[in-house]
Amino acid sequence: MKIPVVQRILSANDQIAAENRARFDAAGVFVLNVMASPGAGKTSLILATVPRLLPEVQVGVIEGDVASTIDADRIAAAGIPVVQINTGGSCHLDAPMVRSALEQLPLAGLNLLFVENVGNLICPAEFRLGAHLAVVLSSVPEGHDKPYKYPGIFTGADVVLLNKVDLLPHFDFDVEYFRRGLEALHSDIPFFLISCRTGEGMQKWVQWLLQRRGKNSEPQRKTQNA
């Protein structure tokens, strides 16, 4: 007797994430899900990346926060189209929240969309949004042990950025220890050292991002982590 095997059924969130992805692809918009601890520099990453993409790449932003419009105000002040999601206490963005935000952020005219997740190094990893790229941002003041202590979010990352490297002289931070922790989770993870404040390393990151965006138009390279 053959036992019937039911294929993995998409959760409600994953179902809506797939619908989001289809909308992004139809509109030709490449989408990044940016995840990090509170204060790692997610908004600063967006503000430092966008001017290096303009004018060829038109960028929009969805800001996720438990409360306040502080981050969205910073993005708007830079003249970038932005929608703020307040989760009202929830510790992560989910696919329905992103779908709602899209009602107020027309994809037409955009080529790239940053979704800044809630500051949290654990929960956001478990909720796909429909993005093409899972970006995990760590920062020097947080310490070099983060990949060892929070393996889930680093395992799901498509790229890892280490921010605030201009502060390395002021911290006992061993970059190789951090890198080894990362590579123990997956050996070929793209990893960039950056400083959003000084601009160090930004050119390499932006160059990689543009290449990765180009490759995404080849269907077989699409990722499913974000």
Place this chain on the structure above:
Amino acid sequence: MKIPVVQRILSANDQIAAENRARFDAAGVFVLNVMASPGAGKTSLILATVPRLLPEVQVGVIEGDVASTIDADRIAAAGIPVVQINTGGSCHLDAPMVRSALEQLPLAGLNLLFVENVGNLICPAEFRLGAHLAVVLSSVPEGHDKPYKYPGIFTGADVVLLNKVDLLPHFDFDVEYFRRGLEALHSDIPFFLISCRTGEGMQKWVQWLLQRRGKNSEPQRKTQNA
């Protein structure tokens, strides 16, 4: 007709938190639930506080992490009794986890217990452990907007510490803006500026902690947030 009103029924977690609290009180152990973002310096706070309490106050530690024993190893290396809880992915400690840890950390002989929660500025606020004091630790590199963006955890705090103040010259951090955000949530919150690295501010914090511990033996001052 009088409508019957059912008193708030304790959740399973709150029920076990109350049992934990009863055990702590019976043993005469004052318990701190230390909550913060990843890398804010929770372990460093414990390591900087304990030597200032010894030998009058005997201290134990429960370390909560998603994975690894990195923090517990640091505590053990300092000769402090410690138990590591690995949550296996969960984003916060809960009361049953603390109860389990107590099986391996005899309360007899201890006067004070630090419970270091998982690095997360959102979820731990929602799970009482049975502690007497909810300690929220923020740090200068995270930025001065944290009370505005993560109001839940700051609202539930009994005391807030701002760590890494030795780095203030390297950051655009407005202490008064941070303080105003905090006081908007509750006006009389005890607030200390500290540096676990240089020792700045530690004496005031420890003095306050010892006073607060003394007051807790007066039953009417017991708090319920932690």
